[in-house]
Amino acid sequence: MATFELYRRSTIGMCLTETLDEMVQSGTLSPELAIQVLVQFDKSMTEALETQVKSKVSIKGHLHTYRFCDNVWTFILQDAIFKNEENQENVGRVKIVACDSKLLTQ
Amino acid sequence: MTNSTSTVYIHVIEDVISKVREEFVNNGGPGESVLSELQGLWEMKMMQAGVICGPIERSSVSKPTPGGPTSTTPVHDLNVPYEGTEEYETPTADMLFPPTPLQTPIQTPLPGTVDNSLYNIPTGPNDYPAVHDSGGTTEMKAGRPSPYMQPPSPWMNQRPPLSVDVNVAYVEGRDEVDRGTSHQPLTQDFFTMSSGKRKREDFASKYHTGGYIPQQDGAGDATSEILQVEINQGDNSLRRNDIVTTAKREMSAQVVRSSMKIPQLDGPIPDPYDDVLSTPNIYNYQGVVNEDYNIVNTPAPSDLQAATPAVGTQNDVGDDDDDEPPLNENDDDDLDDVDQGEELNTQHLVLAQFDKVTRTKSRWKCTLKDGIMHINNKDILFNKATGEFEF
Known part of the structure; x- marks a missing residue:
């Protein structure tokens, strides 16, 4: 199963990375094992998003920057509005990083 | 943060932990205790980031009450400063940017039963905030302001109260990596304690009564004769000292002769202390005696500063x-x-997969799926998202 390392930049991924970092630095954990944990996180996070999350979001905003490189879209929006079923969030500036979903299914 | 996000995150944590357990327990892995340490730290960071609702159900078992015994955590407390020495120097870029993702060779989900056993293992770090406070205050009240003690690194502070003293004793090895921010208060306290305008007699008595203050200044090396000589030199080379300070020096010299343990004989400690931090020119107007003092004392402030x-x-x-x-x-x-x-707080970020991105003139439309958004300090997950942007 292919995975993205994309989600490592999320809060949960960063927390895990920091934790592994500390444990490797303290000698508690081997770097190889730490990487295995990260890879497992990639899988588990992707799977959880597919199977456990049902909500939908609409995003509107002014597209300040777009970029498509290595099958990754990057958008920088200004004055963006995020709406889901529950509420709405306004953000002055937000970055969207999106990998090609087809890469996972190949 | 929504409850659903928290739920999913917790699920992911448990999923990851259970699926790497095989690797930790078998094949000479570090063992179950390290795995639960990993989980504990991870969850603690998540709670600090505010993206999962603590306490997690299991933490009712594992969360020690303040002052309560915690069995597992002190172990790695002690290890941290010592084992970290070599890795400390090397950047951990390979962690953040792993070379080639290894595929986990074996995935053995161990449902149910194993998880329960996991819950029974205390993950002390969960009660970070209370611990931090109590640890700091008791440390200060203990009246042992050793500048050699580096304030514990943030995640050393995140330990239960019982282990605080242990940490203090061992933190002396100043190898561990800190994040720095959280011990500003401690550092400040040290400075204020020692930077009050005291006369050296006060210091002398303080040192005697305290009795616990370690050698901060290397005065133990000096015999009274040497000190006396230095003082005389200081008198000769004084550039801005007046009679009063000279008299003080002599007084202090007498004090020194009476008891050689007195470390501070050379004038106002606090001033050089502060000045060392700000102006390197201190030697110019402090005289030889103070120079000697400063040389000996500079390690203290620098050590404290090393806390960042x-x-x-x-x-x-x-x-x-x-x-x-x-x-x-x-x-x-x-x-x-x-x-x-940025720390996950200020930067708004959406991480997702795209199904389709189209553009008609300046109107962009995209459909995203399986996304994690961090917006306005909240983590929001979505299964699908549609975007309409104007360029």
Whole structure:
């Protein structure tokens, strides 16, 4: 199963990375094992998003920057509005990083 | 943060932990205790980031009441400062940017039963905030303001109260990596304690009564004769001292002769203390005696300052090399940004997969799926998202 390392930049991924970092630095954990944990996180996070999350979001905003490189879209929006079923969030500036979903299914 | 996000995150944590358990327990892995340490730290960071609702159900078992016994955590407390020495120097870029993702060879989900056993293992770090406070205050009240004690690193502070003393004793090894921010208060306290305008007699008595203050200044090396000589030199070379201070020096010299343990004989400690931090010119107007004092004492402030490790590390790196440092410094900066500035809080970020991105003139439309958004300090997950942007 292919995975993205994309989600490592999320809060949960960063927390895990920091934790592994500390444990490797303290000698508690081997770097190889730490990487295995990260890879497992990639899988588990992707799977959880597919199977456990049902909500939908609409995003509107002014597209300040777009970029498509290595099958990754990057958008920088200004004055963006995020709406889901529950509420709405306004953000002055937000970055969207999106990998090609087809890469996972190949 | 929504409850659903928290739920999914907790699920992911448990999923990851259960699926790497095989690797931890077998094949000479570090064992179950390290795995639960990993989980505990991870969850603690998540709670601090505010993205999962604590306490997690299991934490009712594992969360020790303040002052309660915690069995597992002190172990790695003690290990941290000592084992970290070598890795400390090397950047951990390979962690953040792993070379080639290894595929986990074996996945053995161990449902149910194993998880339960996991819950029984205390994950002390969960009660970070209370611990931090109590630890700090007791440490200060203990009246042992040893400048050699580096304030514990943030995640050392995140330990249960019982282990605080242990940490204090061992933190002396100043190798561990800190994030720096959280011990500003401690550092400040040290400074204020020692920077009050005291006369040296006060210090002398204080040292005697306290009895616990370690040698901060190397005065133990000096015999009374040497001290006396130094004082005389100081008198000769005084540039801005008046009679009063000279008299004080003599008084202090007498005090020194009466008991050689008195470390501070050379004038107002606090001033040089502060000045050392700000102005390197201190030697010019402090005289020889103070110079001696300062030389001996500078380690103290510098050690305290080392508590903000990012600075120290960068300086070291910058001093050592010519070619490499820029890269390393940049690495440090990046890490700093991640740790402090941006820290998941200020930067709004959406991580997702795209199904389709189209453009008609300046109107962009995209469909995203399986996304994690961090917006306005909240983590929001979505299964699908549609975007309409104007360029």
